[in-house]
Amino acid sequence: MRVITGSARGRRLVTLEGDDVRPTTDIVKEALFSIIQFEIEGRNVLDLFGGCGQLAIEALSRGAKSATIVDLSKKSVEVIKKNVNTTGFTNNAFVVNSDAVSFLSRTREKFDIALLDPPYSKGLIEKAFAKLPDVMNEGGVIICEAPFTDELPEAAGDFVLQKKYRYGKTGLFLYRCESEGND
Numbered sequence: 001m002r003v004i005t006g007s008a009r010g011r012r013l014v015t016l017e018g019d020d021v022r023p024t025t026d027i028v029k030e031a032l033f034s035i036i037q038f039e040i041e042g043r044n045v046l047d048l049f050g051g052c053g054q055l056a057i058e059a060l061s062r063g064a065k066s067a068t069i070v071d072l073s074k075k076s077v078e079v080i081k082k083n084v085n086t087t088g089f090t091n092n093a094f095v096v097n098s099d100a101v102s103f104l105s106r107t108r109e110k111f112d113i114a115l116l117d118p119p120y121s122k123g124l125i126e127k128a129f130a131k132l133p134d135v136m137n138e139g140g141v142i143i144c145e146a147p148f149t150d151e152l153p154e155a156a157g158d159f160v161l162q163k164k165y166r167y168g169k170t171g172l173f174l175y176r177c178e179s180e181g182n183d
Helices: 026-035 054-061 074-087 100-106 124-129
Strands: 044-047 066-071 093-097 111-116 136-147 159-167 170-177
Touching: 026 054, 026 136, 026 159, 026 170, 044 054, 054 066, 054 074, 054 093, 054 111, 066 074, 074 093, 100 124, 111 124, 136 159
Parallel strands: 044 066, 044 111, 066 093, 111 136
Antiparallel strands: 136 170, 159 170
16 A cells, blocks of 8 residues: 555555455545545644554645544554654654544544544444534535445534545545535
């Protein structure tokens, strides 16, 4: 797995092995960043189920100001830190060993972009949605990766499901603030 484009383009990333690990494919990753390509520069990104950190690292490579990468697994956190060091983003990436809901409950940070790619079929997106709107900046965007056939909530606070994209069996679910542009 590699960083697709930007300042860290071509750098190899390590990932954990095993059946519990499902890194985002390059096709889905490229599609995700095509959707938000003009919204990344200078933004604060939250990668809520970090895995190996590839989504946050890709965002930093494309000009994001900072990225907070949260994962519950200590092994994943070790891999994330290694990937952050390899790509040179140690000053812009903040790695947190925590479950998503606990992190969202205690953080005082605000984010412009939230990327959610949790283990499939465990209800983790729905649990995160209870707190996620509280840490999002006005005009922010939430993107979730899940099986395309999953029924994700229509809304998370003021964030409404705007569009679903399909890439094989994988879906990207785009949420934007309902009140955005309604002034």
